[in-house]
Amino acid sequence: MSTAAAMKQEVGKVAAQRVKSGSIVGLGTGSTTAYAIEYIGERLKNGELKDIKGIPTSFQASVLAKKFGIPLTSLDEADRIDLAIDGADEVDPNKNLIKGGGAAHTREKIVDSLANEFIVVVDSSKMVDKLGSTFLLPVEVLPMAMTPVMRAIANLGGEPELRMGVKKAGPVITDQGNFVIDVKFASIDNPAELEKTLNNIPGVLENGLFVGVTDVVLIGEVKDDKPMVREM
Ligand code: 5RP
Secondary structure: OOHHHHHHHHHHHHHHHOOOOOOEEEEOOOHHHHHHHHHHHHHHHOOOOOOOEEEEOOHHHHHHHHHOOOOEOOOOOOOOEEEEEEOOOEEOOOOOEEOOOOOOHHHHHHHHHHEEEEEEEEEHHHEOOOOOOOOOEEEEEOHHHHHHHHHHHHHOOOEEEEOEOOOOOOEOOOOOOOEEEEEEOOOOOOHHHHHHHHHOOOOEEEEOEEOOOOOEEEEEEEEOOEEEEEEO
16 A cells, blocks of 8 residues: 555544544545545444434445445435534645545535535645645636636636546536636735635535535554544
């Protein structure tokens, strides 16, 4: 197992330990959260946890939840989300995030924002001083509005690029049937303002800036050749 995978596994395990019996859990998307989903399933199977329900943020999360035996519910049925566990592509010192590396940020923002506690699980490579320094900002857009949205983003000073599929010809299609535009901004000085400005462009569904949503960040690190978890 690579060092990055070992950090992700450890941090996923620690997050899964925070789930309590009887709770409704938001299940995030990505390779780090996948470990958390696996360990929640393991705790259910060995009887340590009882009466859990998951609310998935993507097809990936619902497929994994079914694989690991976690019963699912929906926002229509659940009256609350006790805890959400999700990954991130960048985390700044104020616990603000860029998400959407897996094109799931629209559903993730709905579920993560509704949770009473939102735990972010990352490896140490995701920590940045300023958002946008290592990762492009994902914006989900209705396909028919792609061109005017890209123009509006360019007018804001961004460099938009349509995300293309891997092992699929043409653009990435989100779980809602939309496109993703990844945007390079020279500098994101005010994430809260940019989040609102982008969402105000007609045709934009949601962008990957998560401002003021995170409660806890669990960071996987390697110390003396051993994976460790630090809390922020
Ligand atoms: C999906 C996401 C993921 O949480 C994010 O891309 C992190 O993924 P990983 O844990 O695989 O690094 O936002 O839309």
